[in-house]
Each structure stands twice: as structure tokens, then as C-alpha cells.
Amino acid sequence: xxxxxxxxxxxxxxxxxxxxxxWAVGGGKGGVGKSLVTANTSICLALMGYKVIVVDLDLxxxxxxxxxxxxxxxxxxxxxxxxxxTSIKELLVPTPIKNLQIISGAQDELGIANLKQMHKNKIxxxxxxxxxxxxxxxxxxxxxxxTLDFFISADKGILVILPEPTSIENTYRFIKSxxxxxxxxxxxxxxxxxxxxxxxxAKMSASQGPPADLIKRVIEINPEMGMKxxxxxxxFKPQIIINQIRSQQDIDIGFSIQSVCKRYFGIDMNYxxxxxxxxxxxxxxxxxxxxxxxxxxxxLVNNFDRIVHKLLELD
Ligand SMILES: Nc1ncnc2c1ncn2[C@@H]1O[C@H](COP(=O)(O)OP(=O)(O)O)[C@@H](O)[C@H]1O
Ligand SMILES: [Mg+2]
Numbered sequence: 001x002x003x004x005x006x007x008x009x010x011x012x013x014x015x016x017x018x019x020x021x022x023w024a025v026g027g028g029k030g031g032v033g034k035s036l037v038t039a040n041t042s043i044c045l046a047l048m049g050y051k052v053i054v055v056d057l058d059l060x061x062x063x064x065x066x067x068x069x070x071x072x073x074x075x076x077x078x079x080x081x082x083x084x085x086t087s088i089k090e091l092l093v094p095t096p097i098k099n100l101q102i103i104s105g106a107q108d109e110l111g112i113a114n115l116k117q118m119h120k121n122k123i124x125x126x127x128x129x130x131x132x133x134x135x136x137x138x139x140x141x142x143x144x145x146x147t148l149d150f151f152i153s154a155d156k157g158i159l160v161i162l163p164e165p166t167s168i169e170n171t172y173r174f175i176k177s178x179x180x181x182x183x184x185x186x187x188x189x190x191x192x193x194x195x196x197x198x199x200x201x202a203k204m205s206a207s208q209g210p211p212a213d214l215i216k217r218v219i220e221i222n223p224e225m226g227m228k229x230x231x232x233x234x235x236f237k238p239q240i241i242i243n244q245i246r247s248q249q250d251i252d253i254g255f256s257i258q259s260v261c262k263r264y265f266g267i268d269m270n271y272x273x274x275x276x277x278x279x280x281x282x283x284x285x286x287x288x289x290x291x292x293x294x295x296x297x298x299x300l301v302n303n304f305d306r307i308v309h310k311l312l313e314l315d
Contacts, residue, residue, distance in 0.1 A: 020053070020132040021315070022124070024154035028170025030061065030141035033160045033243035036281060036291070038138035039067035040300070041158075043292045044308040046100040050133040053092065056105040057150060058140040068095045068102060069289050078106035081119055088126045097290065101132075115146050124153055143177040152182050156311065158239045158272075161257065163250035171257065175238065179211060179265055186232045192218075192225050212266030239270045239314070241307060244277040270314055273307040275300060 025038045038054060046052045055077075056064040065072050073093040079085045091103045115123075127135050137154060139147045151157045157178070161171045187193050199217040215233060219226030242254045254271040261269050280298040284291040292301055 020135045022135045022154045023156040024137040024151045025158045026139040026151045027160040028174035029167050032162050035064050035067050037160050038136050040292050040304050042136045044304050045134050046097050051099050053101045053132045053135045055103045055137045057137050059105045062105045064138050073104040076104040076106050120149050148178050148181050160241050160243050163253045210264045239272045242274040245274045246277050272310040275303045
């Protein structure tokens with residue numbers, strides 16, 4: 001791929017204009033509660049009167065339909081990519097909740113697991129044109145380019161984290177991957193690879209140091225470009241949710257992740273709230289019913305209410 005293609009690629013991912021707002025829900029690990037958060041955040045927004053579309057992008061592990069209490073949709077994004085259906089609108093399936101529709105990802109991993117950049121851009125821009133206020137993406141686990149790219153190009157990226165060392169480790173890995181992929185896109189967009197290389201070489205240990213230091217060094221070498229770079233980097237503000245909390249210590253983990261990321265990457269994360277560990281979660285999944293609808297008195301209802309208001313506040 002030549003440079004101008006790369007700039008186009010970076011540009012279209014970072015600066016797409018849309019009608020609907022896109023929120024992506026991710027996290028480094030499977031089983032942390034991404035689908036729970038996607039389903040119930042979407043329900044909250046729909047109950048508030050917003051038009052919402054949930055898109056299941058957990059390719060291979062798609063199960064958001066179960067959290068919303070519907071059967072697996074017949075037509076999926078695979079059919080759109082393979083051109084079996086011509087419009088993404090044909091994939092929309094109603095749910096029992098007013099204002100809430102779903103689009104299913106692929107059931108087979110083939111074809112969609114390695115989406116080409118072109119397809120990703122097309123999916124995002126077509127999703128953004130749908131008649132909705134919010135499009136919520138349930139991303140898969142891991143740090144594949146698909147997942148990172150959807151996370152990066154969403155208007156809001158939400159990370160779900162468990163208060164356990166493995167999940168925290170995976171979260172840092174995820175943030176690091178997103179940060180580097182984004183930095184690369186910005187480098188291409190601003191055409192400043194030589195400047196970055198110069199900053200990296202300025203000090204032998206520079207490439208080993210925190211990314212925040214690298215940007216400081218770019219500013220020293222070229223203040224104008226450095227500030228541009230800094231501004232683009234600062235636009236990256238992931239939202240974090242700690243799920244399955246059982247104590248105040250668990251709640252505090254969100255604040256420590258926030259401060260580590262500020263120190264190391266120089267990025268500001270928004271800690272939008274936590275979710276209690278609660279048996280109504282698996283009880284509702286067993287019943288194949290949406291939690292918020294089935295257990296309106298659960299503690300989780302208050303948790304979600306607070307989180308969604310915080311997310312809307314920061315919109
Ligand atoms: N707050 C919670 N309290 C109790 N159990 C939970 C909670 N969040 C998630 N779980 C359990 O973890 C499982 C995985 O959640 P899920 O949303 O499917 O994760 P992911 O989409 O990240 O793989 C659920 O089936 C549920 O049993
Ligand atoms: Mg899931």
C-alpha cells in the first residue's frame with residue numbers, strides 16, 4: 001500500500017461524519033460482561049426514548065440476541081459483505097423493546113474475521129447513516145485489528161473490566177494496542193513518521209520509555225507538529241466500567257487504572273461507573289430475558305442508570 005492510500009485509510013477511519021452516534025463496547029477478555037453492558041445500556045437508552053440499534057460484532061461468539069431475548073437473526077453482516085443483501089437496512093431485526101433493533105454479526109468467523117479496511121469503513125459509514133440516535137457495537141474479545149479499528153473509530157469506546165489481575169492486565173494490553181494503532185494512523189494522517197523516528201532516536205532509551213514522553217520529545221523538536229499530534233492523541237478518551245464489584249476495593253480499581261493510564265500514556269479515561277456482582281445477571285440469562293426488563297428492582301438497574309447518564313453527560 002502506498003502512502004496516499006495509507007493516509008486515506010487513516011483519514012476515513014478517524015474523521016467519518018455520521019448521523020447516528022456510535023458507541024463501541026470492548027475489553028481485552030471474553031466473559032467480562034461486554035454483552036451484558038451492550039444489551040442493558042442499549043435498553044436504558046431505548047427506554048429513555050432514543051432510537052437504538054445494537055450490532056453484534058463478537059464474530060464467532062455472537063450472543064447478544066440471547067441477552068435481548070430473541071432468536072438468532074436470519075440475515076447477518078456476512079450476507080451484507082458477501083453481497084447477498086444489498087442494504088444494511090435489510091439486516092435490522094426488531095426486539096421486544098420499543099425503539100431497539102438489532103443487527104447480527106456473522107455466525108461463521110470466515111469472511112468477517114479478517115475484514116478488509118474497505119469493508120470496515122463501508123460498514124461504519126453505512127451504520128452511521130441508519131435512522132438511529134445511537135448504534136451500540138458489541139465487540140469481540142482480544143486485540144485483532146477488526147476489534148481495535150471499530151473501537152478507535154467509534155464516537156465513544158467503552159471498556160468493561162473485571163476487578164481481577166488477568167482482566168486488568170488484558171485491559172492494559174488492549175489500551176496499549178489501541179494507542180499504538182491510533183498513533184500510527186495519526187502519524188500517517190499528519191505525515192510525520194520522520195519526526196517520530198527522530199524523537200525516538202533522540203535518546204537511546206526513548207523507544208522504551210512511556211509513550212507520553214515520546215510526544216513531549218516530538219514537541220521539543222517541532223512544537224507545531226508536536227502540538228497537533230498531542231491534540232489528536234488527547235481525543236482518545238476511553239470510558240471504563242468495572243463489572244462484578246463486591247467491595248470498595250473493587251470500585252477503587254477503576255481509579256487506579258485511570259491514573260496509571262494518565263501517567264503512562266498521557267490519556268484521560270472517564271471512569272463512568274461500576275456494576276455490582278448480582279445473581280440477577282445469570283438468572284436473566286438463563287431465562288433468556290433482558291435483565292433490566294425482567295428484574296426492574298435489581299441493583300444493576302441503578303448501576304446502569306448512573307452509567308448511562310454519565311455517558312450521555314460526556315456526549
Ligand atoms: N455483574 C455481574 N454479576 C454476576 N454475573 C455476571 C455479571 N456480569 C457478567 N456476569 C456473568 O458473566 C458472564 C459473561 O458475561 P458476558 O456479558 O456474556 O461477557 P462477554 O460478552 O464479555 O463475553 C455472564 O453470562 C454472567 O453469568
Ligand atoms: Mg459477548
